[in-house]
Amino acid sequence: MSESEKIPVAILGSTGMVGQRFLSLLDDHPRFRVTQVLASSRSAGMRYAEATRWGLPTEMPAWARDLVVGDANALPDEGRVRLAFSALDASVAREVEATYAEAGIFVVSNASAYRMDPEVPLVVPEVNADHLDLVRSQRFGQGGIVCNPNCSTIGLVLALAPLHRAFGVEEVAVTTLQAASGAGYPGVPSLDLIDNVVPFISGEEEKLALEPAKILGTLEGDARGIAAAQIVVSPQCFRVPVIDGHTLSVSVRLAGDPGRDEVLRAWQDAAQAVPLRYTSAADRPQPRLDRDFSGGMGITIGRLRPCPVLGFRFVALSHNTVRGAAGGAIATAEAVLARGLLQGGSEGR
Amino acid sequence: MSESEKIPVAILGSTGMVGQRFLSLLDDHPRFRVTQVLASSRSAGMRYAEATRWGLPTEMPAWARDLVVGDANALPDEGRVRLAFSALDASVAREVEATYAEAGIFVVSNASAYRMDPEVPLVVPEVNADHLDLVRSQRFGQGGIVCNPNCSTIGLVLALAPLHRAFGVEEVAVTTLQAASGAGYPGVPSLDLIDNVVPFISGEEEKLALEPAKILGTLEGDARGIAAAQIVVSPQCFRVPVIDGHTLSVSVRLAGDPGRDEVLRAWQDAAQAVPLRYTSAADRPQPRLDRDFSGGMGITIGRLRPCPVLGFRFVALSHNTVRGAAGGAIATAEAVLARGLLQGGSEGR
Amino acid sequence: MSESEKIPVAILGSTGMVGQRFLSLLDDHPRFRVTQVLASSRSAGMRYAEATRWGLPTEMPAWARDLVVGDANALPDEGRVRLAFSALDASVAREVEATYAEAGIFVVSNASAYRMDPEVPLVVPEVNADHLDLVRSQRFGQGGIVCNPNCSTIGLVLALAPLHRAFGVEEVAVTTLQAASGAGYPGVPSLDLIDNVVPFISGEEEKLALEPAKILGTLEGDARGIAAAQIVVSPQCFRVPVIDGHTLSVSVRLAGDPGRDEVLRAWQDAAQAVPLRYTSAADRPQPRLDRDFSGGMGITIGRLRPCPVLGFRFVALSHNTVRGAAGGAIATAEAVLARGLLQGGSEGR
């Protein structure tokens, strides 16, 4: 596809950690082409290369360097883009994303503002792409908002979805060991993560408790709502001295009392459609060695064994700023495209 | 008490990490005086200062420098010590500790060899000092063996004991974030703990699953056995880039459905006799800030809240080489002394 | 000395990292008693325990918890204190410290504002306590200002001073590996110090280049100025993932071509008056093992060997927030007291 045929997209919150991941992952994307980068008014008017403290080991894409940063709080330019990825701070996301959606733009958001909004689909595309149909009846006119779950939720849901489909997930006790990049830059002070771990991440446990049930829920018959799954999640979140990669220690109670082989088979079957792998190595998954599986979009699961309290225990790991943020949002946008929700014009919607 | 009145003690495995803690903590101890340091035959005959790669920030005690290291595998010298602390490797502990006990020496061991032996008390002195009476009927003649629990078990049991006494603990799901010092030196390679965590510690989960029930169990009427408590523990152990301090993420099901205030009160009541504190800070306990509470002998608990799966969730932290190893063993030896089990002569036993 | 006989002191910038060290080190100080804690207007009016995110492993002193934080920018209360320790940010230190000094208060400052002021002594008390006499002719009336050097400078000067006295130091090439606590809290983002080092600390190299020559300089005959020493310093500063303890890699050219033994003897002689030790261990000093030498006030030197370029090479280490900040400032205040510069009244000055 020639560059001019690609869909022009905007990145809201383009200068932060997740914004940078969006630009990096959209470099040479087959269907999307970044034409606008937006950030706070403080950066507006600067060249992207000036406005950004690039923090990825890969180079800033050459085409991004000279893009002029726009003001995310200004009204979107009429017709310049049809799709926007949002990596905005929670504090401004609610208003800006609504403004964009009302201007007819399809917003795929990494922010938490609309995740639990009953009109807004919360999507892990391999798991519940059908929920995307909710946008047809959203209040935002020609535009729409779709949300990416919290970075920890995504890993948990990718591991649980095959089990929920096969057996039904009833109860989950999960302890997370989350990477520093999840807090952005500057984010977590180094004094908190040298020779230390921190047993608290503001707002995180609430998200981990609520989001899985919505994602694993069922689209109602009229595609106007989601019936949440009956899953109880008890989370404890830690920040640990890791750059990228959230590790989850999971105990789960499944319906129907399946055996270990059946659980493994459920994951194996899912691996056809999802970049999911089970490792039998005794000491894996580990963030440094497993986070880049499948370009950072994959999930690695290990240490499945009986849990004398809930039934099964395992450890899962996924990349929090690729799979858990920018990469996940791009995959969702691809699903939006595949479902014909981004045709342009009202008929397409 | 003059030095000559103190009880002469030996340290088995004196050159390793925990051995060093023993020497450091016994410096100026009111009742014990280290007169013998023992290690593998490789170190035997060397001065302690030569044989040891001292790895503590505090200085090696001056009196220890010129002690000549004895061979732990040789027969103990008749009558030189009445008490020995063991920090031996699991591989040799079983045989050496038995040899010492059979020679009439009271061994307080940090090794796992005899922990689940039905004749051997497994003691956290603030919790089950009464179990020490088991030694009176041990097979080792004039000597005896008492075990210190695993370093993670101790923190868990200190947190659970007041709840078990007050309500009864039924089920526990625990994820540990364990410090590198728990593996000794050289121990965990740095390549495993830079930008990484490891979801496995060999043998650790088995210990954490079994030991609490024994410690929280009841001494049988004839003081010849322990009836284990009916507690189910489901553990997942991680190694994290922390020097000292094991952090525990705990979900617990208690009998009788107590309220949050009752749980807090149980801990508060226990704090009379145990160096236990509850912190209401949202992001504590943290290893670097809380491990040295009460000279490293204390436990800090925080984040108590409802767990929708098991009832309550909290985070606990204790120092793994002080409270969890050398310091705990010394406290146990003090309890042994207080109970009159170390009088010398058979009448004392 | 009873509490009421102690000198009442204020801490400017009391809630930050260095401020906390001041409070911690002044707990039970034989001559000083903290009666005022001051901070930015944001904290003013709050209890100290509320205003402060305490970040030390030792507990906040009980007497500090209920002190009401004063506004550092307000005029000092007449006569409440005669001495103030300043841990203010560079941005406000210049003005606030002058205001305090002009109000008749003796300010011992950890900020850089006045360090290179020709009227202000820059003091490492074991090295150049005689420079303190400069304050008698300062422009601040009854009060005065004395500065503590930069945290890296202090370690370097403690190592060089004995060599300068014995032989003359001519040229120094120094690479620093500095701890995160030097930047305060929140300070350095963890994303910069996990699996990483940073080859730049803003403003640090300028200080390290200039301060040693002033400290090692000579008080002029009339005690109205300092003739800087003729020492050329070439610095490169790194931030490394260490909590406390700055490590210095030093190459030095000495006058008179002394031998290795003479250099060692110069340090050994100095060790009578300074908490300085030379270690012959091949792999020391190390921050975690050596920073707490002499309560954090000491300097540990090692690896002395010929440098084929400048003559000698060695590695030195000192604690940056104790020796290099609060502890050093307190030692300087003790020297001020010992020299009779804090008698109260103009006659004392």
Place this chain on the structure above:
Amino acid sequence: MSESEKIPVAILGSTGMVGQRFLSLLDDHPRFRVTQVLASSRSAGMRYAEATRWGLPTEMPAWARDLVVGDANALPDEGRVRLAFSALDASVAREVEATYAEAGIFVVSNASAYRMDPEVPLVVPEVNADHLDLVRSQRFGQGGIVCNPNCSTIGLVLALAPLHRAFGVEEVAVTTLQAASGAGYPGVPSLDLIDNVVPFISGEEEKLALEPAKILGTLEGDARGIAAAQIVVSPQCFRVPVIDGHTLSVSVRLAGDPGRDEVLRAWQDAAQAVPLRYTSAADRPQPRLDRDFSGGMGITIGRLRPCPVLGFRFVALSHNTVRGAAGGAIATAEAVLARGLLQGGSEGR
């Protein structure tokens, strides 16, 4: 080129850290094909996937999994390979590499055994590929040995070579901050690198002092020896908590007193032939962000400024296990090929 036309190569020491890098970098190499993997007798006979604790984030190449590990200490199979890359431990490299060379195999070694041997070229191919001609007169018959420099030397030489060519390098004072992977696995204990740096790496300073003068030396007229350059290097080596990437703090005295722009131009000119970049960012290079430049084969230099002692100061960084080990050795083998030294048969030599 079809697989069968590629040159079959062996990897000596294939299961360690650097051996793994060799396999990873030779996956899909246009000219070389790994047909033999060798290791200590302990691993011999096992499948490579069984014998190896794979420690790279990228996957083990599929073709490697089922290779049977040969015994590096056995005689090489006649004629199976013409080229061997050696990542052997220093302790066995001397003998094994000679055995291979005498069997007619061309050995490109990452070990230090033969680096300072006057018959053996020590090569950074972009710098001194002409030294390779030394092998024509080596004592090893049809085979030969070429050495890769120490991992720190390579970064230093890549930075200095353009300056040496343009101006002449006279004196160098260098402090290294070296990554943990340089010590292999298990290598440096984590207790040494959490909240710590270590000011010593056994044998490293000796290498850094000697190797640059040989590499920057001149091939004598008859191609039978190297006249070392007159460069004095004073090194201090640190181990720091970084996975990959050695950082060098360099002060250098150049002949002819060039200006800063001339130095920059020398590097810029070199960048035509060498993957070398200069960064003007104030706080770069940093290991995590710059080590992967040019696939890990590049060097990043920054912070060039006057050094009041030696003339110039800068910071350089390169990847120690790619550029500094396996990748450098492969580039050298490519240069060997390009120079016609690996034609097979004596005529080729």
